[in-house]
Amino acid sequence: MTGFLAGxxxxxxxxxxxxxxxxxxxxxxxxxxxxxxxVEHATFETLHTASLAAPPLRAGLTEETARRSARRLRTLxxxxxxxxxxxxxxxxxxxxxxxxxxxxxxxLAGPLESGxxxxxxLHCETPDCPVxxxxxxxxxxxxxxxxxLVACAPRESAVLVRAAGEVARWVSVQLELADLDRSxxxxxxxEIRALRAQISPHFIFNSLAVIASFVRTDPERARELLLEFxxxxxxxxxxxxxxxxLADELHAIDHYLxxxxxxxxxxxxxxxxxxxxxLPVTLPFLCLQPLVENAVKHGLEGKTGTCRIQITxxxxxxxxxxxxxxxxxxxDPVLLRRILAGETSPSGGIGLSxxxxxxxxxxxxxxxxxxxxxxxxxxxxTARLPKYQPGVH
Amino acid sequence: MNSSYAVPAxxxxxxxxxxxxxxxxxxxxxxxxxxxASRTVGPRLNAAAISGEYLSAASFLxxxxxxxxxxxxxxxxxxxxxxxxxxxxxxxxxxxxxxxAYTLPDFAEARLASQQVRRxxxxxxxxxxxxxxxxxxxGAGLTLSVLTGAPDALGGLIVAxxxxxxxxxxxxxxxxxxxxxxYWLKLTALLxxxxxxxxxxxxxxxxxxxxxEPATFRTQRAVDVRDTLSLRLDRRLTVTVTGTVDGHPxxxxxxxxxxxxxxxxxxxxxxxxxxxxxxxxxxxxxxGMSTSLTESREERPLYATYGLILATFLxxxxxxxxxxxxxxxxxxxxxxxxxxxxxALIGLFYLLPPVYGALGRLYTPELTLTGETDAAVLLLPDxxxxxxxxxxxxALVAGGAFAAFLSTASGLTMAVAGVLTQDVLPARGVRxxxxxxxxxxxxxxxxxxxxxxxxxxxxxxxxxxVSASSFCPLLVLGIWWRRLTPPGAAAGMLAGGGSAFxxxxxxxxxxxxxxxxHALLAWPALWSVPLGFLTMILVSLATPGRVPPGTAAILARxxxxxxxxxxxxx
Numbered sequence: 001m002t003g004f005l006a007g008x009x010x011x012x013x014x015x016x017x018x019x020x021x022x023x024x025x026x027x028x029x030x031x032x033x034x035x036x037x038x039v040e041h042a043t044f045e046t047l048h049t050a051s052l053a054a055p056p057l058r059a060g061l062t063e064e065t066a067r068r069s070a071r072r073l074r075t076l077x078x079x080x081x082x083x084x085x086x087x088x089x090x091x092x093x094x095x096x097x098x099x100x101x102x103x104x105x106x107x108l109a110g111p112l113e114s115g116x117x118x119x120x121x122l123h124c125e126t127p128d129c130p131v132x133x134x135x136x137x138x139x140x141x142x143x144x145x146x147x148x149l150v151a152c153a154p155r156e157s158a159v160l161v162r163a164a165g166e167v168a169r170w171v172s173v174q175l176e177l178a179d180l181d182r183s184x185x186x187x188x189x190x191e192i193r194a195l196r197a198q199i200s201p202h203f204i205f206n207s208l209a210v211i212a213s214f215v216r217t218d219p220e221r222a223r224e225l226l227l228e229f230x231x232x233x234x235x236x237x238x239x240x241x242x243x244x245x246l247a248d249e250l251h252a253i254d255h256y257l258x259x260x261x262x263x264x265x266x267x268x269x270x271x272x273x274x275x276x277x278x279l280p281v282t283l284p285f286l287c288l289q290p291l292v293e294n295a296v297k298h299g300l301e302g303k304t305g306t307c308r309i310q311i312t313x314x315x316x317x318x319x320x321x322x323x324x325x326x327x328x329x330x331x332d333p334v335l336l337r338r339i340l341a342g343e344t345s346p347s348g349g350i351g352l353s354x355x356x357x358x359x360x361x362x363x364x365x366x367x368x369x370x371x372x373x374x375x376x377x378x379x380x381x382t383a384r385l386p387k388y389q390p391g392v393h
Numbered sequence: 394m395n396s397s398y399a400v401p402a403x404x405x406x407x408x409x410x411x412x413x414x415x416x417x418x419x420x421x422x423x424x425x426x427x428x429x430a431s432r433t434v435g436p437r438l439n440a441a442a443i444s445g446e447y448l449s450a451a452s453f454l455x456x457x458x459x460x461x462x463x464x465x466x467x468x469x470x471x472x473x474x475x476x477x478x479x480x481x482x483x484x485x486x487x488x489x490x491x492x493x494a495y496t497l498p499d500f501a502e503a504r505l506a507s508q509q510v511r512r513x514x515x516x517x518x519x520x521x522x523x524x525x526x527x528x529x530x531x532g533a534g535l536t537l538s539v540l541t542g543a544p545d546a547l548g549g550l551i552v553a554x555x556x557x558x559x560x561x562x563x564x565x566x567x568x569x570x571x572x573x574x575x576y577w578l579k580l581t582a583l584l585x586x587x588x589x590x591x592x593x594x595x596x597x598x599x600x601x602x603x604x605x606e607p608a609t610f611r612t613q614r615a616v617d618v619r620d621t622l623s624l625r626l627d628r629r630l631t632v633t634v635t636g637t638v639d640g641h642p643x644x645x646x647x648x649x650x651x652x653x654x655x656x657x658x659x660x661x662x663x664x665x666x667x668x669x670x671x672x673x674x675x676x677x678x679x680x681g682m683s684t685s686l687t688e689s690r691e692e693r694p695l696y697a698t699y700g701l702i703l704a705t706f707l708x709x710x711x712x713x714x715x716x717x718x719x720x721x722x723x724x725x726x727x728x729x730x731x732x733x734x735x736x737a738l739i740g741l742f743y744l745l746p747p748v749y750g751a752l753g754r755l756y757t758p759e760l761t762l763t764g765e766t767d768a769a770v771l772l773l774p775d776x777x778x779x780x781x782x783x784x785x786x787x788a789l790v791a792g793g794a795f796a797a798f799l800s801t802a803s804g805l806t807m808a809v810a811g812v813l814t815q816d817v818l819p820a821r822g823v824r825x826x827x828x829x830x831x832x833x834x835x836x837x838x839x840x841x842x843x844x845x846x847x848x849x850x851x852x853x854x855x856x857x858x859v860s861a862s863s864f865c866p867l868l869v870l871g872i873w874w875r876r877l878t879p880p881g882a883a884a885g886m887l888a889g890g891g892s893a894f895x896x897x898x899x900x901x902x903x904x905x906x907x908x909x910x911h912a913l914l915a916w917p918a919l920w921s922v923p924l925g926f927l928t929m930i931l932v933s934l935a936t937p938g939r940v941p942p943g944t945a946a947i948l949a950r951x952x953x954x955x956x957x958x959x960x961x962x963x
Contacts, residue, residue, distance in 0.1 A: 064938075247433060247723065276434045277569055277721050282493060315568065317826070318495060318811050387495040387720060390502055393950065 049076050050170065057174035058181065061139070061147050066091035073149070073171070077163055081131050081152035087112060087145075097131035097152060100124070104134065104150060111136045115145050117168075119161055122152070130154055135161050137168035141176045188361055203259075203293070204233075210263045221262075228258045236286055243392055246313065246320065246385075247279040249288050253311070256289055260296055267306050268296065274313045278320035282392050283385050284358050290351040291324045291369075291381050298379055299328030320385045327378040336371060352381075363389055399540045402788035406578070406795045407551070410803075411559055413571050433723040434569050440734030442569045443718045445576030447474075447735075448742055449525070449801035450532030450767075453579060453794050455850030456743075458766030460750025461757070466694065467750070469701050470850050471743035475736065477709025477857075482732040485710045487725035488872045488951035495720050496808065497713060497864055498816060504871040506941045507879035510886075515816035517863045517890050518713045519833075521856050522809035524897065525712070526802060526837035527844070528852035532767060533798040534841065539768045540791055546842050552795075553838045556803045560810065561827040568804075569721060575800040576738065582793020583745040586774050586786040590752055593777045600755060608671040608758035615664045616759045624655045624672045624762075632669070636661025671758045693912045700916025701854060707922060708857030711864025713812070714804035724955045749773060767849050770794070802834075809833035844901055855897040862921035863890025866929045872951055874930075875944050881933030889925015893917045 036044070053072030056065040066084040070092045074082040081095030085108060090101055100122055111118050117137040124132065131152035138145045149171060151164040207229050214222035232255035235248070250272075261268055292311065299307030312323040340353050356369045363386060373379040434442075452474060459467040494500035501507070501514040530549030537548030594600070602608070618636070630650045634643040637658035638650070657663065665671075709715065722728040753760065753769035756776045760766045771794065774786035813829035847855075863886045870877045870885075896917035913920065941947075 245723075275567060276432065277567075279433045280720060280723050317807055318815060388493060388499040388503070390506070393493045 046076065054174055057171060058178050060178040060182070061086055061091070061175055063089075063091050070094035073167060077151050077160070077167055079151045079153055079160065083150045083152075084147060085150065086147040091147070095152070097129055099126070099129075100131060100134075100152070104136075107134075107136065108148060111138050111148055112145050115140060115143075117161070117165060119156070121156075133157075135164045137164045139168055139172045139175060141172060141179055146172075146175055191357075191361070200293070203256075206263060207259045210259065214262070225259060225262050228255045231255045232259065236289075242285055243282050244285045245279065246281045246283060246288075246322075249283065249286070250274070250279075250311075250313075252286070253289050253292050256292065257296075264300060267300060269306055269308050271308070271310045272312075273310070275315040275320075277315040278313050278387075281320045281385055281387050282389075284362050284392075287355045287358055288322060288324070288383070290355050291383075294351045295324050295326035295328070295379065295381070298330065299326040301329050303329065316384070318387055320387060322383045322385060323380065325378065325380045330373045330375050330377045330379055332375055333373060336373060340369075340371075355383075359383060362392060398784045398788035399791040402792035403537075403540070403795045406792040407555055407799065410571065410575075410796070410799050411555060413567070413574070433727075434721045436722070436727055436730035437734050438569060438573055439718065439721050439727075439731045440738055441573035441576045442721075443572075443715060443731065443735050444738040444742070445572035445574070445579065445800050446714055446718060446804040447712075447801070448576065448579055448739065448797060449849075449853060450529050450794070450797050451850040451853035452739075452742065452746065453583070453797040454532055454536070454767040454770050455528075455848055455853065456746035457749035457753060457770045458760070458768070458848055459850050460747055461753040461769050462761050462766050466698065467850075468747055469698055470705070470854070471746060473702055473705025473857075474709070475740050475743055476706050478732055478736050478739070480706050481710045482729060482736070485868050485872060486719065486728045486732045489716070489868065490719050490722055490728035491725045491951050491953075491955065492947075495717060496811060497711065497716055497867075498812060500716075500871065501867060501882065504941075504947060505877070505879045505882055506943075507882075510879050510882050512816055513883050513886055514864075514867065515812045517711075517859070517886060518812045519809050519817070520890075520894055521711065521860045521863075522713050522805045522812075522833065523837045523840070524856035524859060525853060526805050526809075526834070527840050528847070528849040528856075529798050529802045529805075530837055530841040531847075531852070532849045533795065535765065535767055536771060536791060536794050536798075539765070539771050549838060549841050552798045552802055553834045556799065556806050557830050557834045560803055560806050561830040569718075572718075572800055572804070575796045576742075578796045579793045579800075580742055582789050582796070583742070583749070583770075586778075586790050587745050587748050589782065589786055590773060590777050591748065594752060594755075602755050607673075608754055608761065610665045610667060610669050610671065610758060611755065613664065613667050614759055615662055616762055618657050618659060618661045618663065619763060619765075621659045622657050622674050622762070622764075624650070624657060624674060626650060626652050626655065626672055628652060628670075630669070630672055631666070633664035633666075634661065636663075665759070671761060674762060674764075693909075696912055696919065697916050700858075700919040703922055704854055704858040704861050704916075704918035706861075707865040707918070708859075708861035710868055711860030712857075713808035714801070717804075717808060726954065746770070752777065806830060806833045847901065852901075855900065858916070858918040858921065859890055859893045859897055861918050862893035862925045865922065866925040870926070870929055870933075872948075874933075875948055876933055876937070876940060877929065878933045878936045878939040879941065880936045880939055881929050881931075884932040885925045885927075885929025888928035889921050892924060893921035896921065 049072050053069045053076065056068035059065050061084070070082055070084055071094050073084075074094050079095070081093065081097050083093040083098075083101075083104065084091045085105070090105060093101060103122060107118070107120065115138050117135065119133070119135045121133055122129075122131060132154055133156050134150055134152045136148050136150050139147045139149060149164065149168045151160055151167075153160050207225075211222050211225045211229065214225060232252055235252045235255070257268075257270055292309070295309050296307070299309060308327050310323070310325045312321075312325075314321040314323075336352075340356055342353060352369065352371070360368045367384055367386070370382040370384075371379065372382075452471070456467065456470050459470065489500065492500055492503050494503050497518055498511045498514040502511040530552055533548035533552040534545045535548065537543045537551070538545050600611070624630075629652060632648060632650065633645065634648045635645050636643065638648060638661065639655050719728050719731070722731050749770045752773055753766075757769050757772050760769055760772075771787065771790055774790060775783040777783070778786055807830075810826060810829035810833040813832055814826045818825050818829060866885050866889060867882055871882070896914040899914045
């Protein structure tokens, strides 16, 4: 019997947890009653309805968003019927009397053309038709008419004309915000495209100089290096896709290091420690190579001894942990912070802040670079790459 | 049983797992070894890792125990556990890998672009994970108590602490190698003793015993009754008793029990003479073993068998710890090759448990009396071979059993903790992953103490049923049907998986009752899987406007080989 009771408890617990979760998710601060005067109450109500109608419209004016916002807008206006249109189509008719669709569509041309509202009587054969009169108000974004909002009522009403105008203006603002959202997304995409694949001209120049120096003395070596150079540039100039796998990125780093080692010889020691589980992880194209380039630069800068670079990639459950460490000159953290904030540009290239920006854009602000450094103490750069991120493939 | 070798063996396995998990195989290389350092995991290594993680207490101990009690019908378990990978290979492996998803909630989000469906899938991952962890802990408890006489909960506690410690301390560093090693350890731990057992059996004249005949004791055998039980005798039985029978205390007395039902109190020792038939126990009174599954299996063998087949065939693809391992394959084709190798590896492994089951029927028939059938594999080496050899082989088997608990439990804990951290607990960094790990293990640990012991293979079968009813429709329809919608997927998972989960909870709680309803609850897959599919299809068809935008592109990505995809993009 105790076994039975215990089992029952185990069975009921997840249900309780699920119920709690559902309850928390669905609970909304609906109860505004008892808060202030009736006027204030009405204000709250209106603001609440308006705020509920806003989110769908922030995605732009489509059939789906129109459908989801139309009912709220009708409540806001208090009319019997409301419809939203774009240039060609009637997107949604909310409320009664939708046999006037065709008639309305004929009358749209004027307001769409002129950008000015219009109120008119509807012709109707049905004796007890609830809508006799309609107000068409255009929705404008940046002085261009995007569509119209039509409110229908049983009789002529100046209040409705005014209210419809205000609501249309409010909807227009939301659509303008949607437009801004879209431009921001486009801007980010353009920025990612601009940020990707910026191998430094210095590197190309130095590599070719090194290869040239080997052509006479060691033609075989020169040939190998040229092939490495070809592989690396093919990878960094490729056109398709914004993302690559960790395995491919590491191969590019290998080609890069082969060329660097040709220049610096024994002064550079690189150690790799890579968990094979994380090799298939997808990541923004060329976002580790600049970090290695940075480590090489800092490691060899202003000192004569050898430089050690350690590249580690570990498996951490749902994410991969990539660490690139050098024992070079390091950097003043204050200066580094200003570089990452974009206030000042470092001497050579745009490496670190570029990678940091891209990681934040792709994975969110939790996944920026973590950099530990001090003057003379080397630099340790940590990146956490999620194994799966929607849209990254 | 002599535990002086077994305990060190178990300790060795535990310590080895902790050390390898904590420090990993440190692969330090200079750039000249670059191609070695960055070599992806090959299909065979990955397959060994998947098999190592997959072969749990149910495979190692459970199947042999069920074959011992219920005969060859139970061979459907190993067949189903293996065939699940065939279904996975045919319908899911490559597209799932190409989807780029790491976990099942990731897949739901990638395919349906819906946070709600993602959360729901996460909830089912946690549910299936907990259901699957429960028998691992109970199996560990049983193993330790058989080896040393320790309390039942101790073994589960040890496994729980070891797993939580290694996972929370930074996860398994080189999990692929650890799990692959565990597979070969488990295979060795069953294969080597099995060879000796079969040799000893041959030397004893290869006695055979048909399964439809009642089992008999081959030698004089003392049986300690740990939980009060009722014996049902259909002929007179003479037995030496120390303890209480039918309320009368005896002390080393020969008692002849007449036909009918007799009550044996806990703590009684019965000594059966050579050649005595093993008496039957009354259902519902044999303490340790839950009865509803056995009972409905005996009443409706055909229904139960089909329920089992459907659950295991379709449930494998939804096991959270199996799915994440496919991410290690570099591309879809490698994922398919890996699955083929997995089929071979676990097919090889599953040849062995039936051998133990058949030998157990001959040499350890008293287990049907006490209900601790899962102990058969552990007891056999001592029984059949005996002496120092028997002790050493027993130690090997015990070590293998703990490898099974540890590998499966750590994989499951990581999967469940990952979902808890990512989708349930509010996000706050690494410390939260530790909290998630503790939570992932605490619930099944508490349940393992509270809920009476099902045979491990049956308990794992229930986890398969829930997985088959929730994730199989999601994966199969998600990969092969372009009209799937988020509301459809959510409704299908809730209807199929939710109903299967309720049925499983009722079975585990051992709700009293018999008849058709009971059988339906004990083997839910046969109705809950079609229910899940049907709900998902109908609700999707009813909400055609909600088909996620970009479905065609997503499905193209699932099904096109990677090389083609690069060309298309270019």
